[in-house]
Amino acid sequence: MSTNLTRNGLALDAVSAGYGQALAIRDITLTVTPGEVVALLGRNGAGKSTTLKAVMGMLPLRGGQVLMDGDEISGRPVHARAGAGIGYVPEDRRIFTGLTVAENLESGRRPIEAGRDWTPDRLFDLFPNLAPARDRHAGQLSGGEQQMLALARTLMGNPRMLLLDEPSEGLAPVIVDALARVVKTLKQEGLGILLCEQNTSFTTKVADRAAIIESGSLQYEGSMGQLALDDAVRKRYLAV
Structure with a gap:
């Protein structure tokens, strides 16, 4: 392992992966520490x-x-990585549309020490729009409510590290603002978050650091403040 990688939180050390014979990402080295949000930015198909x-x-x-x-x-399977403390919210959400909101939450439950785990009541406080819908089937929810449910269900697994894939995509601005408040709260709770996004307005509100990926390789790392001041980098790697 590279000596500059953290032993507290998530670390990718020269990670390469792909589909079939083709590499989609190459030598990705990145860290996310507890209570930190790192935005992985890039165009569609970049490798996020x-x-x-x-x-x-x-x-x-x-x-x-x-x-x-x-x-x-x-070398561990997916369920073992979840057991190690990593929660994953995919871009397509993958909620159980035929189950109620409450049943979806229960499907993600992984108990830990008493008093420290996420419960439905805590999550309904965090996601107030879900509380009155707890007995509705998830397929009847709006897109924004489904995104909140996907995140809430993942939190029921009591992760210490969250992987969020394009959480703001297709959501109304008012829902994106609510999602930003949730991410800030989770950050205050000490969760580390690796956030894949194209919405730089959203990431600017919540992220501490930015890493830009282009054609499967990391091209830039810096604070969100540094990125905001670097017009050349934004135009080169993020402009559509």
């Missing part, structure tokens, strides 16, 4: 979602390693 899938074990690594709190988890 692939990076999250590689971390979660949904794609086999072609090189490098993934570590959680200093322990290598590269």
Whole structure:
């Protein structure tokens, strides 16, 4: 492992992965510490979602390693990585539309020490729009409510690290603002968050650091403040 990688939180050390014979990401080295939001930015097809899938074990690594709190988890299956403290909210949400909101939450439950775990009541406080819908089928929810449910269900697994894939995509501005408030709250709770996004307005509100991926390789790392001041980098890697 590279000596500059953290032993507290999530670390990707020269991670490469792909589909079939093709590499989609190459030598990605990145860290996310507890209470920190790192935005992984880039255009469509740059490799953002692939990076999250590689971390979660949904794609086999072609090189490098993934570590959680200093322990290598590269060879572990998806459920074991969840057990190690990583929660994943995919871009397509994957909620159970035929189950109620409450049943969806229960499907994600993973107990930990009493008093420290996320409960439905705590989550209904965090996501107030879900509270009156607890007995409705998830397929009847709006897109924004479904996104909140997907995140809430993942939190029921009591992760210490969250992987969020394009959470603001397709959502109304008022819902995006509510999502930003939730992410800030989770950050205050001490969760680390690796956030894949194209919405730089959203990431500017919530992220501490930015990493830009282009054609499967990291091209830039810096604080969100530094990125906001660097017009050349934004135009080169983020402009559509």
